[in-house]
Amino acid sequence: MTDQKINNVNVQEQPKTPCPPxxxxxxxxKEPLVRMTxxxxxxxxxxxxxxxxxxxxxxxxxxxxxxxxxKNPFFAYRDMVVGSFxxxxxxxETIRIAVPLLIASVAVGFxxxxxxxxxxxxxxxxxxxxxxxxxxVHSINNKNYISGVPLHLIMIVLAMIGxxxxxxxxxxxxxxWGTNETLFTLMLNYIAIQYVIYLQSLRTWQDPMSxxxxxxxxxxxxxxxxxxxxxxxxxxxWIFALIIAVIAYFYLTRTKHxxxxxxxxxxxxxxxxxxxxxxxxxxxxxxxxGALCGFAGYLQVAGANHTLTxxxxxxxxxxxxxxxxxxxxxxxxxxxIAIFIAMLQKGSLFIQSTMRIPAAAAxxxxxxxxxxxxxxxxxxxxxxVFRSKRNVPHLEQKEVTA
Amino acid sequence: MLDTxxxxxxxxxxxxxxxxxxxxxQALSDVHFELRRGEILSLLGENGSGKTTLxxxxxxxxxxxxxxxxxxxxxxxxxxxxxxxxxxxxxVHQHFKLVDVFSAAxxxxxxxxxxxxxxxxxxxxxxxEIADQYGFEIDxxxxxYDMSVSEKQTVEIIKALYRGAxxxxxxxxxxxxxxxxxxxxxxIMRAMKKDNKSIILITHKLNEVLAVSDRVTVLRKGEYIxxxxxxxxxxxxxxxxxxxxxxxxxxxxxxxxxxEPILKVQSLTVLNQDGGKALDDVTFGVNGxxxxxxxxxxxxxxxxxxxxxxxxxxxxxxxxxxxxxxDGHEVDENVVGLNPNDIVKKGIxxxxxxxxxxxxxxxxxxxMVDNIMLKHYxxxxxxxxxxxxxxxxxxxxxxxxxxxxxxxxTPIRKLSGGNVQKVLVGREIDTHPRLLMVAYPVRGLxxxxxxxxxxxxxxxxxxxxxxxxxxxxLDVLMEISxxxxxxxxxxxxxxxxxxxxxxxxxxxxxxxxxxxxEKGADAV
Numbered sequence: 001m002t003d004q005k006i007n008n009v010n011v012q013e014q015p016k017t018p019c020p021p022x023x024x025x026x027x028x029x030k031e032p033l034v035r036m037t038x039x040x041x042x043x044x045x046x047x048x049x050x051x052x053x054x055x056x057x058x059x060x061x062x063x064x065x066x067x068x069x070x071k072n073p074f075f076a077y078r079d080m081v082v083g084s085f086x087x088x089x090x091x092x093e094t095i096r097i098a099v100p101l102l103i104a105s106v107a108v109g110f111x112x113x114x115x116x117x118x119x120x121x122x123x124x125x126x127x128x129x130x131x132x133x134x135x136x137v138h139s140i141n142n143k144n145y146i147s148g149v150p151l152h153l154i155m156i157v158l159a160m161i162g163x164x165x166x167x168x169x170x171x172x173x174x175x176x177w178g179t180n181e182t183l184f185t186l187m188l189n190y191i192a193i194q195y196v197i198y199l200q201s202l203r204t205w206q207d208p209m210s211x212x213x214x215x216x217x218x219x220x221x222x223x224x225x226x227x228x229x230x231x232x233x234x235x236x237x238w239i240f241a242l243i244i245a246v247i248a249y250f251y252l253t254r255t256k257h258x259x260x261x262x263x264x265x266x267x268x269x270x271x272x273x274x275x276x277x278x279x280x281x282x283x284x285x286x287x288x289x290g291a292l293c294g295f296a297g298y299l300q301v302a303g304a305n306h307t308l309t310x311x312x313x314x315x316x317x318x319x320x321x322x323x324x325x326x327x328x329x330x331x332x333x334x335x336x337i338a339i340f341i342a343m344l345q346k347g348s349l350f351i352q353s354t355m356r357i358p359a360a361a362a363x364x365x366x367x368x369x370x371x372x373x374x375x376x377x378x379x380x381x382x383x384x385v386f387r388s389k390r391n392v393p394h395l396e397q398k399e400v401t402a
Numbered sequence: 403m404l405d406t407x408x409x410x411x412x413x414x415x416x417x418x419x420x421x422x423x424x425x426x427x428q429a430l431s432d433v434h435f436e437l438r439r440g441e442i443l444s445l446l447g448e449n450g451s452g453k454t455t456l457x458x459x460x461x462x463x464x465x466x467x468x469x470x471x472x473x474x475x476x477x478x479x480x481x482x483x484x485x486x487x488x489x490x491x492x493x494v495h496q497h498f499k500l501v502d503v504f505s506a507a508x509x510x511x512x513x514x515x516x517x518x519x520x521x522x523x524x525x526x527x528x529x530x531e532i533a534d535q536y537g538f539e540i541d542x543x544x545x546x547y548d549m550s551v552s553e554k555q556t557v558e559i560i561k562a563l564y565r566g567a568x569x570x571x572x573x574x575x576x577x578x579x580x581x582x583x584x585x586x587x588x589x590i591m592r593a594m595k596k597d598n599k600s601i602i603l604i605t606h607k608l609n610e611v612l613a614v615s616d617r618v619t620v621l622r623k624g625e626y627i628x629x630x631x632x633x634x635x636x637x638x639x640x641x642x643x644x645x646x647x648x649x650x651x652x653x654x655x656x657x658x659x660x661x662e663p664i665l666k667v668q669s670l671t672v673l674n675q676d677g678g679k680a681l682d683d684v685t686f687g688v689n690g691x692x693x694x695x696x697x698x699x700x701x702x703x704x705x706x707x708x709x710x711x712x713x714x715x716x717x718x719x720x721x722x723x724x725x726x727x728x729d730g731h732e733v734d735e736n737v738v739g740l741n742p743n744d745i746v747k748k749g750i751x752x753x754x755x756x757x758x759x760x761x762x763x764x765x766x767x768x769x770m771v772d773n774i775m776l777k778h779y780x781x782x783x784x785x786x787x788x789x790x791x792x793x794x795x796x797x798x799x800x801x802x803x804x805x806x807x808x809x810x811x812t813p814i815r816k817l818s819g820g821n822v823q824k825v826l827v828g829r830e831i832d833t834h835p836r837l838l839m840v841a842y843p844v845r846g847l848x849x850x851x852x853x854x855x856x857x858x859x860x861x862x863x864x865x866x867x868x869x870x871x872x873x874x875x876l877d878v879l880m881e882i883s884x885x886x887x888x889x890x891x892x893x894x895x896x897x898x899x900x901x902x903x904x905x906x907x908x909x910x911x912x913x914x915x916x917x918x919x920e921k922g923a924d925a926v
Contacts, residue, residue, distance in 0.1 A: 037424070256779055259787050262768060263776065269762040272714060273754070274776045275743030 036382045050376045058372035062365045069361060076351050076365075083350020084343040090350075092233035096304055098342035099234075100125065100296040100313075102241045104320035105327070105334045106248045107292035110285050111167075112321075113252065113329050114265040118286065120170065120185025121293045122317025124163040126192035126310075128294025129301045130199070131162030133215070133308045136301070140221045141204050147225035155226075155298055163294020164287045166192065171286035175279040189317070196310045219306035228303040235303030244292065248331040261285055293317065322370055344369065413472075414439045414569055414600050415460065415491075420469035422455055429455045433469075433626045435619060437569065440598045442591055444611040444632070447621035448644055448848040449819065453604045454496070456621070457571045461493035462486040473569075492562025493571040498554050500546045506557045507542035510564050532563050536593045537586075551578040551699065555587075563594075570594065571602045576610055577874065578700055581909035588614045606644075608637045609877070622646055645849050653853075653881040654860050661689035663725060664837050664868035665711070666734065670720035672706050680706040682892045684720070688868040690836065693859060695883025695900065696872045699912055703892035704872045705757060708841050711870075712754045713742045724750050724837070743780075753835035755827055757842050757872075763826045766815035770796045770807065773814055774829050799828040803854065820851030827858055838862055841872040856882060876905055890914035 063073035084094045104121045111118035132155035139146045146154065170184035199205045200213035207216045218226040228235040252258040260281045264271045271278045300312050323341055327333035344366045351357045417435040421428075430452045437443050447453045458464045460471065462483040471478055473489045480486050486493070500509050507525050529542045538556050546554060555575060562570055572591075576584045591601055591614060603615060611618055611632065618635055620627040620643040627643050665688045674680040681703045688694045698704055709715035711722055723734040726749060737745050745752060756762040764773050775792040782788040796810040803824040807817055814822060827843065840859065844852040859882070863869050873879040879886060880900040888896045888911035895911040 254787060255785050256787050257785075259772065259775065259779060262772070263765050266765045266767050267761055269758070270765050270776070273712070273742060273756065273762050275713075275741060275746060275780075277743070 034384050034386055037385050042380055047380055050379050051373065054372040054376035054379075055369070058369040061372075062368050065361070065364065065368070066357070069357070071355055071357055076355055076357060079351045079354050080344070080347030083354070084346040088233060090346065094339070094342045094346040095234045095238055097345055098338045099237045099241045099303070100300055100316045101320055101323060101342060102334055102338035103244055103296040103299070104293055104316050105323040105338055106245055106331050107289045107296070108317075108320050109324040109327070109329045109331060109334065110248070110252075110261065110289040110292075112324055114261050114282060114285055116171070116174070116265075116282060116286065117182045118167070118170070118185050118289060119182055119321060120166060120188045120317070121289075121320050122313045122315070123185065123189035123192040124166040124290045124293030125297040125300065125313040125317055126189075126196060127166040127290075128159035128163035128297030129308055129312045130192065130196060130297075131294070132156070132159035132298045133199075133218070133301055134158065136218050136222065136226055137205055137216075140216070140218070144222055144225070147222060151222075151225060152228075152302065155302060156295065159294040159298035159301075160291040161294070163297060164291040167286040167288075167290020167293070168283060171283045175282050192313075193310045196308060196312070199308070200310075215308045217307050218301070226302055226306060228299070235299070237299035237303040240295070240299065242335065244295075245331045245335055252331070257281075257284070322374075326370075326373060341366075412438050414474055416472040417456070417460065418470050418472075420456065420459060420471075421467045422452075422459060422464060423467060428624055430459075430466075430624045433621065433624070435626070436629070437600050437602060438617075439600055440595055441616040442595055442601045442603060442614055444615035444618045445602055445604045445621065446606065446608075446611055446618050446640060446644060448606060449846045450623070450848065451621040451644075452624040453621055454573055455624075457493060457573065457602065457604060460486065461491055461571060487565050487567075490566055490568040491571070492565060492567030492569070494555065494558040494562060494573060494575060496573040496577065498558050500554055500557060502547045503545065505543050505545050506540055506549075506553075506560075509546060509557055510542075510561045514565070529560060529564065532560055535597070536563075536590050538590060551701070552580075552583045552587075555579075559590075567599075569600045569602070571604065573604045574606075575603070576605070576607065580699060580912045581876065581905055582913065584610070607875075608640050611635075611640065612637065620644055641849070653856050653878065655693075655882055655884070656860065656864060658689065658692040658863070658884050659866075661691045662866075663687050664690045665725070666721075666723040667711070668721045668723065670707075670710060670722065671718045672710050672715055673718050674706070680892050681710065684889075684892070684894050686887055686894060686897060688837065688870055690866045690868045691863055692884040693863050693869040693871050693882055695879040695886040696870065696889060697876060697879050697886055697908060697912060698889035700874065702889040702912075704841065704889060706892075707889070708754065708756065708839050708870075708872065711737070711837075711839060712752065712756075713737060713740050713745045724752070726750055751834060751836045753830035753833050753838045755823075755830050755838075755840040755843055757845075759822055759826050760815065764814050764822065767813050769813055770800075770805075770810040770825055773825060774799075774832075777829060777833055795829075795832055799825065799832070803828050803858075819846045820848055823847055823851065823855065827855060831858060831862060835862075835867060837868045837870070839870045839872075842874060843871070844878070845874070876908060880905065880908070888912055 059077065063077075066073040066076050083090060085091050104125060107124070108118050108121050135146070135151070135154050135158055139151065166188050169188065170179070170181045173179040173184060174181045196215075197213075200215055205215050207214045228237060230236065231239065252261065260271070260276055263274065263276065264278055264281050268278055271281070296316070297312065301308060305312060319341060323334055323337050327337050348357075348359075348363065348366055352359050413436045415435070415437040417433065420430050420433040420435070422430040433452065433456055435445075435456060445453045445457070455464065459466050460480065462480045462485050465481060471480060473491070478485075478489060480489065480491075501512065504512065507522065507529055508520075510529060511520060511525060526542045529540065532538070533540045538560060540553070540556050540560060544553070546557065549557070555578070559570070559572075575587060579587065588610075591603070594601060603610070605611060612635065615632050617629055617631055618640065619629040620640065622644060630639075630643075667687070668685050670681055670684040671679060672681045684703070684707065686694070696704060696707070706715050710717050717738045720738070721736050722738050724737055726733055726735040728735075728749075735748055735750060737748070737750065740748070754763075760766045765776070771789055771792045774795050775787060775789065778791070779787055782791075793810060799805060800807065800810060805817075805821045805824045805828070807821060814825065817825070823843065827840070830838065838859070840855075843855050843859070847855065856878075859869055859871065871879070871883060873882075880903075883900050886898050886900045886903070886908065887894060888898070888908060890912055891914055893914070895914055896908075898908065898911070900908075
């Protein structure tokens with residue numbers, strides 16, 4: 001194509017007569033088959049349509065995958081819903097998954113709003129869980145000298161300190177020496193996990209009945225004192241989670257701190273120009289972000305697991321990143337999204353057992369849905385323009401003459 | 403509407419019915435354009451009129467939504483920059499696209515097909531030939547990071563010529579040049595014209611249009627207005643075509659009244675990131691009720707000077723004394739070492755409109771109310787922000803400055819450049835400053851918005867505010883300033899009265915008089 005074009009161009013000494021478009025050049029007149037252009041204003045209705053289409057496409061692709069392994073996709077989808085919200089027990093279990101997810105999402109949302117890429121929620125949850133377990137273990141080893149409300153208050157404070165510490169470190173180093181917070185927070189995750197594994201081998205922490213390294217069951221050894229009370233079948237952590245989401249929303253939109261976070265996140269130079277102490281704002285926000293994760297860690301210990309394992313955080317810190325982005329960092333929107341993701345997780349566990357769909361396939365299905373949801377964002381920003389004859393007037397002309 | 407003339411080979415480029423939109427913005431609608439062989443054509447229009455978009459279409463960066471392009475009488479499709487090269491079209495962009503760590507010659511051959519090795523000697527010889535032919539001064543082995551702006555531009559132009567360009571598009575080439583460098587560039591353009599090359603000069607500076615071009619094509623708001631012969635045009639007629647109605651081009655410059663010193667900068671020295679001196683022993687004063695213009699080639703220390711005065715740039719030596727009133731006594735407050743918040747706490751009323759409006763002065767994704775809050779959100783006691791006051795200010799500014807926005811809750815980044823600047827300048831003036839610093843306040847603004855800004859500055863001056871105006875357009879600087887300070891390489895090369903100094907002399911000062919006397923002399 002190019003050669004031909006060069007030849008045509010090089011012939012500069014063309015006849016001096018008016019020169020209508022040469023016929024043999026016309027086949028070159030093609031616009032690209034598909035091109036992207038930016039959308040202007042998009043209405044809420046269009047936006048919803050894009051998301052719904054994305055969701056349906058995810059289900060269709062998922063169905064193809066299920067068909068490929070010989071399973072009936074309709075039954076699989078039905079079972080996912082039944083398995084997550086079909087019974088009171090199933091619903092309670094789903095909500096139990098959603099609680100730490102929501103809190104961690106709010107926490108990472110704070111940092112992300114400031115463009116501080118905190119991917120260490122996992123480690124911050126574990127740090128909180130670990131530190132609050134210290135007082136429990138200490139109490140158990142000293143004839144349960146603390147119990148009831150005082151125990152929980154101390155646990156909460158310790159958990160938040162633990163999480164905040166793991167938030168503070170990357171923020172301090174980033175603002176002081178410009179270290180990369182993504183790597184820093186990621187590495188802290190491993191430190192937290194390995195530390196829990198180390199604790200499992202300590203005599204004072206080990207379960208005496210167990211044949212493998214495992215930390216004692218706090219509920220048994222504190223005679224139930226560590227267990228959080230339940231409401232509607234779920235530990236009361238869900239109430240805390242909802243309150244946190246609401247407060248976070250107001251913190252971000254109505255307070256000076258929230259305003260500073262928006263400014264720092266959008267333009268660090270503007271924040272400096274306005275006389276903000278950008279260093280302290282970043283550290284302060286990460287302290288809060290970490291403390292919230294630490295609190296989620298406390299809920300996992302006191303509410304859900306009643307012990308500490310290296311899977312206490314269980315990937316929540318990473319899933320929270322997805323939730324935060326799907327919700328566009330809006331804490332209110334995180335509530336339904338956290339519940340939805342919890343439903344996917346619970347539902348895929350259920351179809352693993354009822355339909356013998358391998359765990360990997362169930363995870364793949366979850367991944368597909370998220371992929372399509374996040375992919376929808378592209379179609380909200382851009383639209384595709386296909387080649388059309390109307391745009392190139394003489395293409396039509398040519399067809400007529402030919 | 404447009405009469406499409408018959409296509410003759412004398413027209414090397416013809417563009418018909420070109421349309422291009424970005425989202426909801428119609429950048430070009432039904433634009434007509436033609437370029438003759440061996441002419442210099444000015445493409446004139448205000449910022450946002452679509453000049454650069456049209457040329458980006460010709461050089462393969464954008465693809466038009468509709469319309470056709472003829473090169474040498476042949477209908478062509480230009481999908482990518484390579485297609486444009488093949489058609490011998492070369493474009494020199496406003497923001498240079500050079501690899502800093504490469505030499506001039508390496509940049510010139512970058513991306514060209516060839517063997518695995520570069521024959522440097524042949525390359526250097528070829529580059530020299532092109533340079534000698536048209537009168538460029540270039541050292542092919544010099545690294546780009548060692549070059550001045552005008553040298554970089556030379557590399558860009560030779561790069562296009564080396565690729566065999568017969569049609570050369572220059573996008574606002576003089577924006578970064580001194581008067582002397584501009585003259586030299588125009589000579590080169592004339593030499594290329596003699597060699598039968600066709601040149602498109604994108605510009606919004608009218609005196610340049612009149613000085614160098616044969617014909618002028620005017621665009622306004624994405625529409626083709628007209629093409630006229632330069633010899634039949636005047637500054638006023640071209641302005642009227644650009645703006646669409648008659649405008650007065652006079653900038654007021656009232657004589658300063660009751661001047662009193664507000665700011666004294668003494669032996670100010672600051673370092674750049676590499677440890678070199680960005681400002682070297684800078685001393686000057688500004689009085690209330692006057693506008694002090696600061697001229698200089700871009701990167702001569704203007705940014706550092708503003709930021710140092712605003713408390714945003716670390717100062718190595720010297721002092722910045724601000725006349726402040728404490729307990730009824732006038733004192734010279736040294737603001738060196740203070741951050742912007744400390745400066746506010748001292749009660750110093752300083753307002754600063756930085757060069758990078760959306761990167762430093764404003765927060766692009768926040769709305770007007772939140773952006774106005776930036777300056778005073780701390781004043782309210784308590785934990786919550788007070789949006790009511792800022793909203794009142796925002797609504798007042800929209801009325802007073804005729805800011806075009808759907809409402810005060812629209813993110814700033816969705817506003818046009820002129821409106822963004824009105825928000826920023828409006829907010830700064832609303833703080834009732836005694837010292838107002840503005841850096842490149844009309845860059846990228848249309849003529850009307852520019853004059854709104856000039857008037858606002860003059861209003862402040864008449865109120866007794868000390869105004870520091872950092873600008874790039876010497877004509878504007880000379881008209882609006884009461885005194886003009888010239889920076890060159892971080893040093894003050896002169897503080898002159900613009901009413902009795904010639905543009906050429908200021909150009910010499912901009913080049914650093916002491917070293918460049920001779921060079922300046924042969925350019926005059």
